[in-house]
Amino acid sequence: MASVSSPRLAAAVSNAGGLGILAASSQTEESLREQIIATKKLTDKPFGVNLMLMMGNIQKQIDVLIEENVQVVTTGAGNPGAFFPRFKEAGIVVMPVVPSVALAKRVARQGAHAVIAEGTEAGGHIGELTTMVLVAQVADSLDIPVIAAGGIADGRGLAAAFALGAEAVQLGTRFVATVECEVHDNYKQQILKANDRDTIVTGRTTGHPVRIIRNKLAREFERLEAERVPVEELEKLGTGRLKAAASGDMEMGSVMSGQIAGMINEIETVADVIKELVSGAKDTSKSIHEKISNL
Numbered sequence: 001m002a003s004v005s006s007p008r009l010a011a012a013v014s015n016a017g018g019l020g021i022l023a024a025s026s027q028t029e030e031s032l033r034e035q036i037i038a039t040k041k042l043t044d045k046p047f048g049v050n051l052m053l054m055m056g057n058i059q060k061q062i063d064v065l066i067e068e069n070v071q072v073v074t075t076g077a078g079n080p081g082a083f084f085p086r087f088k089e090a091g092i093v094v095m096p097v098v099p100s101v102a103l104a105k106r107v108a109r110q111g112a113h114a115v116i117a118e119g120t121e122a123g124g125h126i127g128e129l130t131t132m133v134l135v136a137q138v139a140d141s142l143d144i145p146v147i148a149a150g151g152i153a154d155g156r157g158l159a160a161a162f163a164l165g166a167e168a169v170q171l172g173t174r175f176v177a178t179v180e181c182e183v184h185d186n187y188k189q190q191i192l193k194a195n196d197r198d199t200i201v202t203g204r205t206t207g208h209p210v211r212i213i214r215n216k217l218a219r220e221f222e223r224l225e226a227e228r229v230p231v232e233e234l235e236k237l238g239t240g241r242l243k244a245a246a247s248g249d250m251e252m253g254s255v256m257s258g259q260i261a262g263m264i265n266e267i268e269t270v271a272d273v274i275k276e277l278v279s280g281a282k283d284t285s286k287s288i289h290e291k292i293s294n295l
Helices: 007-015 029-042 058-067 080-090 101-110 131-141 155-164 185-193 216-226 231-238 241-246 259-263 270-293
Strands: 020-023 047-052 072-076 093-098 115-118 146-149 168-170 199-202 210-213
Touching (some): 007 020, 007 029, 007 270, 020 029, 029 047, 029 058, 047 058, 058 080, 072 080, 080 093, 093 101, 101 115, 115 131, 131 146, 131 155, 210 216, 216 231
Parallel strands (some): 047 072, 072 093, 115 146, 146 168
Antiparallel strands (some): 199 210
C-alpha cells in the first residue's frame, strides 16, 4: 500500500476496530516519522507500519519505529530474521507476509508473533500459491496465528479465511475504494470499473511479480518481457509507477489491485466496510451451518 496507505486511512481502520497499517516503503526517516506522528493525532488505537526489507535505509526506518513506540510491524520483500533481535528488544509485535509454507516456518522459528499468508490473488507484489491452498497449509504448519490475505473483499471471504484456519484477515484493495483513502479518484474509479479478469501480473521475469489492472504500462511490460530485455530495463520501467497511479495516471501508473476488484461496486467509508465485513461473515457462517446440518 505504498503511496496509498496514509495516516487518514490507517487511523480510520484502527478507529473502526481493525489494525491500520502505514507503508514505510521508500519513505525517508523524516517522512516516516511525520506519518506516524500524524496517525497518532487521528487515533488513540494501536496501528502498525509495513516495512519493505529491501530498502537501503531499513535500519534507520526501524530506528524511527522504535523511537516512536510503534507497536506492530508487518514485513515484506524478504526474510526479517536479521531484524528480529531489535524488534524483540523494543517489544514490537512482528507479522511477516509470507507466500509459502517454507518461509512461514522459517520466520516462526525466528520469533514471528504471527504470519500474513498472502495468496496470489492479492494486488501488488505476489507469490504463486492461491489464498485457499496457502492459508490452510500454513495454518496446519504453525502454532502461531495466521492472517489470511489476497482475494478477500467481503464477509464471505472472512468466513472462508476462518474456515481455512486463519485468525484474522488483511485487506488492501477493498480499502483503496473508501472515502478515507487519499489516492486520486481515478484510481478508485479504475477499481470500480474492473471486472474479474482485468488484472494482470507484470514483472515475472524480474523475480518481483506485481499484480496490476491492465493498462498501457501493463502492455509495455508484456512487450518487453516477451522480447526478453534485461531485467534492469524492466525495473527501470516500474520505478515510481505506483506513486504515479496514486496521483491519477491510469495509463502509465502501476494501478496495483487484487482480483477482487470485480467485487467492489461502490466507494464506502472504512467503518461501513468493516461493519459489512463482520455482519456478512456472520450471515455466511449461519448459512453454512444450515447447509451442513442438512447433509
